[in-house]
Every structure is written in C-alpha cells, then in structure tokens.
Amino acid sequence: MAARVQGSPALYYCSSFLPVLSRQARPHNWIIRRFFSNLSLSRRRTALALSGQARRGFSFQEDNFASPADLYFEAPLKIVQYPDTRLRAKNKRINTFDENLKKFADEMFDVMYKTDGIGLSAPQVGMNIQLMVFNPAGERGEGEEIVLVNPVVHKASKKTLLYNEGCLSFPGIYADVVRPASVKIDARDVTGARFRVNLSGLPARVFQHEFDHLQGTLFFDRMTEDVLDSIRLDLKALEKKYEDLTGQPSPEKIDNYKQRQEFAGFARI
Template identity: 75%
Template sequence: MFDVMYKTDGIGLSAPQVGINLRLMVFNPVGERGEGEEIVLVNPRVSKYSKKLTLFNEGCLSFPGINADVKRPESVKIDAYDVNGKRFSVNLSDLPARIFQHEFDHLQGILFFERMNEEVLDSIRGQLQALETKYEGMTGLPSPENIGNHRRRKVAVGFGKL
C-alpha cells in the first residue's frame, strides 16, 4: 500500500481505496519514502477528539486533482493494532490527525466531499461530475460514486458534528 501511496504522490491510503476489504490504513505525513514516519493502523478506533475544529484544503487519491476545504477536529486519540497485532493508543494532532481522519472516513464509507459545506461542495461539483463521466466513458459502467447520491455528513461514527 505504501508503494501505491508514494507512486500517486499521496500521504495516506486506506485499504478499501485499493480494493482490499480490511480496516487498514497507511500514511506518512511527509509523503516521501525514507523520510518522515510510515504509520500502519489496523482496526483503528477513535477514542477522543478535540472540540476545536480546523479548516484545511484536502485532496483525495480517489478523486485526483480535486481539492477543497474540509473542517475536522484538530486532534484525535486513537486505539489501533500494529502489523504484528499489538494494540496501542496514540494522540495525533495537526496534519497527522487530519490524514488519519480522512483515511478513517474511507474505512467508514465516507468520502471527503461529504464533509464539505454546501458552498464548498458546489465549487467542486463540476469536477466531481467530470470524473464520473470520464470513468463511465472509460469503463462503460456507471460510476460507483455519484455526487448526486451523496449528502453532506453532519455526524459520523467516532466524530461529533462537523
């Protein structure tokens, strides 16, 4: 998964994004192999999150070239397992917390644009629809993600109102 993440210039990746049906994510806030810390989380769970929310311009490897502002808790405390099955807890803040929350949402079936306010979502709606059209043209199949079928998430598992 790190190989895919680095090849696509990402800083985080969840298993469902690459067709693996596991509650697993990897990330490296630096986004460069050999630099920063490579983090692997298996079956992560949010145990606490800050009430202070911050706005950040996010992108997603599942929606290349689309970036927009998403408001999320500034910090989170998580419980997870490492690749050897050892349970641990960690506090994350700033960019690592942001990456974790984005990837955790993927594990919950939530996409980053579902966390955007309507004004922000409207600003990228055309780009999302263009990606859907491109996918359908390349595959002959309907897009698995349809912006018309999604609504903004006010509350998600493990987090408060966003």
Template identity: 65%
Template sequence: MACTSWLHLHSPSLTRVFVPILHHPTALSTAFLHRLNRFTSPARFISSLNQTNPQLTPVHAQAKRGFLSKDDEVASMEDLRFDSPLKIVEYPDPILRKRNKRIDTFDENLKKLVDEMFDVMYKTDGIGLSAPQVGVNVQLMVFNAVGERGEGQEIVLVNPRVNKYSKKTVLFNEGCLSFPRIYADVERPESIKIDARDVNGARFTVNLSGLPARIFQHEFDHLQGILFFDRMTDEVLDSIRTQLEALEKKYEDMTGLPSPEKVETRKRKKAAAGFGKS
C-alpha cells in the same frame, strides 16, 4: 489535505508533522506503527511523538463507540488477497463505499500488503493511504507525513478506533488520491485519541494533534466508507461539483456502467465534524 491526494510535505523530520498547514497536493491515508526491521515499535513511535510535541491538545468530547465491535465481520484470506502492483481506486467506484472488515490475521501477506501500499503511496506523491483505496476492503491504513521514502517515519494502523476527539475544530484544504486534482476545505477536530494494532497485532493507544490527526481522520473516514466531500458544506461542495461529475462520467466511459452515485442528485449528508457514519 486528506484523502489520497493530499499535501506533499518535504519536512526533514516528524517535528513538522504537527504544524497544521497543508495546501500542496499529496496522498492521505493512515496507519500507525512501523513494520519489523524498518518500522519502529509502537512504544518507540509514541515516545517520539511525545518528545516532538510533549503537550498535545487535550481531548474532551467522547467519540461515538461501535467502530470496532465484536460483531464486526472478520476478513478472510480471500478478503486480504490482492494483485500486484496495487492501483488507486477512484471515485465513484463502489469499492470506496463498501464495509471494511476487521483484520485478525497478522502474517507475511499483511506485511506484503503494507509494503505495496507504501510503494503506491510514494509513487503517487501521497502521504497516506487506506486499504479500500487500493481495492482491499479491510481496516488498514499507512502513512508517512513527510511523503518521501527513506525520510520521516512509516506508520501502519490496523483496526483503528477513535476513543475521543477535541471540541475544537480546524478547517483545512484537503485532497484525495481517489479524487485526482480535486481540493476543498474540510472541517475536522484538531486532536484525537485512538486505539489500534500494529502490523504484528500488538495493541497501542496514542494522542494525535495537528497534521497527524488530520491525516488519520481522513483515512479513518475511508475505513468507514465516508469520502471527504461528505463532510463539506453545500457551498464548498458546489465549488467542486463539476469535477466530481467529470469523474462520474469517466467511470461510466471506462466501465460501460452507470455511476453508482451522482453528486447531481445527492443531498448533502449531514456529517458533523467528528466521527460516525455520515
């Protein structure tokens, strides 16, 4: 579970979203808060989480700060431009490693981008998606843990920031739409506390645990230019090395350019189970 080709859940409601189990392929990417009419408000969404799981795992460890500083570059109209229909960007495209800019403009174009991100997420059997995964390098993610249009809750997170995360970590089998048919174990904190804005620019804070926390962390990594294999142990990485090399060759064959990164020569980045640049 993780990236864009994660677990595909068919739960009838968000109640099961907190069950920390995922093995089936689907998409991952995160964004909290519904859009206007068909999206719930931040307050209503947070209330539903508390009703579903009133005793979220408390967070203890202070996360590193600086993910969203005043010095972050603000996205321009050009940065938020996109072509329809959106397409999934696959590893090792350099777009996945680029810096993602802060969104300060909450307009109809942003709502349209959110709509189209949900469309491509559902079409690719995903449960979450981050903007860089569709070629737009801004701090935006969407997700629906049920993974079915018309079921569950569609959530949108703009400029998300991690305040705290739990010391307790959990190992899960993740996948990613940017890494088709590749799945491997990734260790992440069990619960987190985040701040974000909704699609209208309203700020909110929420605690997440279990599956929602896992989805958020996977997608949040994308917004930091971190890919799920950056957080794997050497042993786990070796188990998917051949598949990663196949994607690198596919990129070279399609573009006529050398792969911007090679797992063959890469020394594992010491990305701890937490947050921060790996």
C-alpha cells in the same frame, strides 16, 4: 495547484485518501519526532480492552473479520477512483497478522510514495479491510512508516482546523474541509500489538482523512454545501468518466446527493 487557506498549510489527499503535502509545506522534523515519541510511549503504557471497543458499538462477530479471500491481493496495487463502489463498501476488521499482511502494507507504502503521498487507506487500492499506512515525512527512508490496523476513534477535540484537501480518488479536485485539531485513537500495528495514541497537527489530519475512508466516508461528505457546489461539475465529470470506462451507470450521482448528517466515529462538525 489548489487554492490554499490563508495562513494555513495546504494538505492534498491521495486516493480516497492519499494525503499529499507539498514539499514546501511539509512539517518540521520536531513535529514528526514528537508524534512518534508519543506513539512509542502509548504502546508501552496502554493495552486496548476489547470490551471497551464493544461498548462503543463495534461488533466482534466472525463475519465482521476479513477472510483469506478478503486479504488476497496482486501487485502492483492501483488507486481506486470515485465513484467506484469499493470506496463506499464496508471494510472488514483484521484478525490475521502474518507475512501476507506485512507485504500488503509494504505495497501500499510503494503506491503512497510513487504518488507523493503521506498516507493511504486500504479501500483506496480496492481492498475493503480496516488498514491504513502513513509517514508524515513523505519520503522513503525518512521519518517513520506507521501501519494502523482496526483503528477506533476514542475522542476528538472540540477545536477544529480548516485545510484545503484533495484526494487521488478525485484527481485534480481540491476543496476546504474542517476537522478536529486532535484525536485520541486505539489501533493495532502490523504485528497485532494494541496501542492508544493522541494525534494532533498533521498526523491528526492525515489519520482522520484515512479513517473516513475506512468508514466509507469521502472527503466531500464533510464539505459545506457551498464548498460542495464549487466542485460539483468536477464530480459529475468523474461520474461520466466511470460510465464511459465501464459501460455501467454511475453507482452514485452528485445531483442526487443528500448531505450526510452523521459520520462513524465523529460527530458532525
């Protein structure tokens, strides 16, 4: 078990984001009901304007959209581990909403549940597209399964919270990460329907970790230098493991790492 933040629940994130919440620390049902009630209300009230996204710096050129080849996958899906280059690659937007996309989302949920997770992003399974899945209940048949496609952060709160995070793309590594307490997002569901929703508490934490993956940002990018130093040897061990398995030099080295000053979608906190 990883060290927990005093007075705060411990969150563990899978594969370059499979957020995993320990069963003892999982949220009460009222948190889940309130989140999904807000989501349903937002779906009824809000339609996202494409021009609004464009003003926030998002391009809608054809080459930014996923092709049929980009959307092709084979089951079973496998978790991608650091320092695999797919965790840093550009993730294309989706404009094809069909049975293949639904099947892919279902396969992502299968991987998520098998790893005791509550969220997962497409690059974590080697697919560089803008899609994430999560279920705060963390159990098949409980809560509600949510698929977010092409998500955009509309606003993040100034209030922040500290949690002990982990990631299945970084097996056995856990460390403290500060994130906004709440976010307002725009997205599409698996059918292509647009909606806007406010997230807070656990859903906000899960979303932000997964959204980072869609931007090619890893959880150690958000750690302070002191916290990063505490896991440096573990990261070097993963780099060595990658080199042993592939026979290739690690595509990134923590010894050469320079703290990133800005993150897509968020101001650095």
